[in-house]
Amino acid sequence: MDWKLELVIVPVSDVDRAKKFYTEQLGFTEDVDHRAGDDFRVVQLTPPGSACSITIGTGLTKAEPGTYEGTHLVVNDVEAARAELVERGVEVSEPFHFTAAGKQDGVHPDRSDYGTFLSFQDPDGNGWTVQEVGKAS
Numbered sequence: 001m002d003w004k005l006e007l008v009i010v011p012v013s014d015v016d017r018a019k020k021f022y023t024e025q026l027g028f029t030e031d032v033d034h035r036a037g038d039d040f041r042v043v044q045l046t047p048p049g050s051a052c053s054i055t056i057g058t059g060l061t062k063a064e065p066g067t068y069e070g071t072h073l074v075v076n077d078v079e080a081a082r083a084e085l086v087e088r089g090v091e092v093s094e095p096f097h098f099t100a101a102g103k104q105d106g107v108h109p110d111r112s113d114y115g116t117f118l119s120f121q122d123p124d125g126n127g128w129t130v131q132e133v134g135k136a137s
Helices: 015-025 078-087
Strands: 007-009 029-035 041-046 053-058 071-075 096-098 116-121 127-132
Touching (some): 071 078, 078 116, 078 127
Antiparallel strands (some): 029 041, 041 053
16 A cells, blocks of 8 residues: 655645745645635645645644744755745755764765755745755766
C-alpha cells in the first residue's frame, strides 16, 4: 500500500495576503479557492512540479499563524532557486550548509545532495526551508 503525503495545512492570519504571496511570489498554482460562509475557506496551492500541495484558509486548523517551521521545498539547484525568489521579491537567506557536527556554515564547495539549504518566511512568519537534492546527478 502506498502512503502519499499530498496536503499540508499552513496556518495564516490573512488568507488573501498569503494567497498572493504563495501564487505571485513563490509561483505556486492555485488549485482551489472555496468558501462556505464567513467561517470556512479553503485555498489549495501547489508548488511547481510538486505532488504535494498546501492549504491555507479559515476554519481549517487550531494552529497559530506563523508557528510552522522547517517545511521543505526541494530543488536541484539552490542558487538558481534563490535567484528566482529574489527576483520575485522574497526575502531569502544566503545558501548555507550544515557540517557533520550540525553547525551551520557557508555553502559546501561540493554542494552534496541533502546538504545545502536556504530559508525564507511567509508573511505570517511560517518558516520554509529549500533543500538542494539532485545537483550531483
